[in-house]
Amino acid sequence: MQVTDLLKTNTAQYHDEIEARLESKRLFDGSFTQENYYKMLLVNHQFIKAYEGEIHTLLNEEDLNLLNEINFNKLELIEKDLIELQLNPYELSPIVPLMNRAEALGALYVIEGSMLGGMVIAKQLKKYPDLEKAGFHYFGHYGSYIGPIWKTFVAYMNEKLTTEEEKQSALDGAIKAYTYLIGAA
Numbered sequence: 001m002q003v004t005d006l007l008k009t010n011t012a013q014y015h016d017e018i019e020a021r022l023e024s025k026r027l028f029d030g031s032f033t034q035e036n037y038y039k040m041l042l043v044n045h046q047f048i049k050a051y052e053g054e055i056h057t058l059l060n061e062e063d064l065n066l067l068n069e070i071n072f073n074k075l076e077l078i079e080k081d082l083i084e085l086q087l088n089p090y091e092l093s094p095i096v097p098l099m100n101r102a103e104a105l106g107a108l109y110v111i112e113g114s115m116l117g118g119m120v121i122a123k124q125l126k127k128y129p130d131l132e133k134a135g136f137h138y139f140g141h142y143g144s145y146i147g148p149i150w151k152t153f154v155a156y157m158n159e160k161l162t163t164e165e166e167k168q169s170a171l172d173g174a175i176k177a178y179t180y181l182i183g184a185a
Contacts, residue, residue, distance in 0.1 A: 003161040004154045007109050007174050014178030015113075021185035024117070027124045034130055038087055040121070043184045044114065044138065045078045046090045051107055051177060054097065058104035066156055070149050071141065074111060078138035085134065093183060096176045102166040105157055106173025110181070112153050115139070119146050 019025065022040050026032040052075050056064070082089060098104050118139030125131045142149050161170050 001167075002158040003167045003170050004109065004157050006167050006171060007106065010171055011110075011174050011178055014175065014182065018178060018181050018185060021182060024121075027121060032124070034128065037121070037125055037128075037131065038085065039185070041078065041081055041085070041138065042087060042090050043181065045075075045082060046092060046184045047177070047181050048074045048078055048111065049089070050092050050095045050180060051098075051111070054095070055104045055108055055111075058098055058101050060101060063101070063105070063160075066153070070112075070153065074138060077141050080137040081135060081139075084137075090184065093180070095180055098173050098176065100169055102161055102169030103173030103176065105161060106170035106175075107177035108173075109153075109157065109170065110174050110177040112150065115142055116146060116150055119143075 022043065023032065023036050024040075026036060052073075056067075059067070081087075098107055119142065122136040122140035125134070125136070157170070161167055
């Protein structure tokens with residue numbers, strides 16, 4: 001089993017839990033509010049601020065080159081949204097440290113995976129009168145390139161993390177990331 005299949009299967013319950021806590025399904029029944037969006041941004045900001053730097057320190061040069069190609073600096077993007085919307089960030093909670101490169105890539109899988117949903121969120125929220133001028137710097141920054149970027153990232157992970165130990169570490173990192181997100185929400 002490839003690492004991304006393992007991650008998808010074994011983190012589904014965490015994914016569902018964070019979606020429930022952030023009330024993501026309300027986007028599609030018309031009951032999602034600005035406050036829901038603000039909470040989603042603030043929780044993601046707290047998570048990105050807590051983990052982005054740590055992830056960078058554990059990756060190798062090849063990993064970082066890939067991230068430079070896909071504009072990984074999510075903290076700068078989400079902080080633009082917070083400033084634009086005049087939102088005050090949540091206080092950071094302590095993190096469970098990532099232990100190695102594979103764990104960092106597992107946490108990165110959670111971040112990059114959230115960008116897939118982010119495009120849907122941005123598209124839906126542009127319909128809200130109070131948000132139609134919002135920049136959606138964080139959730140919308142990949143634009144129409146989200147599909148190819150995600151495929152490139154998944155292929156990279158599957159190519160680079162092939163041993164059972166690496167796959168388990170990636171899963172551990174993804175679970176740490178999801179656990180932090182759930183706690184922040």
